[in-house]
Amino acid sequence: MADAERITVELAYAPAPRTVESMHAELAAGSTVRDALALWPQPEVQAWLAGGGTDESLQCGVWGRKASLDHVLRAQDRVELYRMLVVDPKVARRERFASQGARTVGLFARRRAGAKPGY
Structure with a gap:
């Protein structure tokens, strides 16, 4: 009956880009x-x-969904700490697209020989 009184959870935190620490x-x-x-x-x-x-420097969540510090955990939950984003992903994509140009991205990257523009 001791197993019902204890739960196991995973804690995950990314202190720096491309670095994840978990326990x-x-x-x-x-x-x-x-x-x-x-x-x-x-x-x-x-x-x-x-x-x-x-403090707005970190936020926490459970399985990728924002959670309060008073959220009750269940067995096998994953508690995650998130750092604030340095750059908004939408802004970063727009800047990348602007610097690369429309002809080198997406549908316009590879055109078949003799094809119409945009196909």
Whole structure:
């Protein structure tokens, strides 16, 4: 019956681009996101938690969906910490498209010989 009283969750955090740190934690049933993140050893995570999670530098979620620190976890949940985006993805795509030009992207990249423009 001890298994029903404990749950296993995964904690994931990307402190820098292309870097993901993760760990598994065993918690009591009924634990919250705050309880799980309290186990994370990184000082910036602990400082964020000490501030009540109101600082906009990080956000947390469960399985890719935004969650509050009081969200109750279930077995096999994945608790994730997200950094704020440096650049909006839509703006980055527009800038890339503008610098590459319309002829080298998408439908216009490879045209068949003798084909009409845009096909």
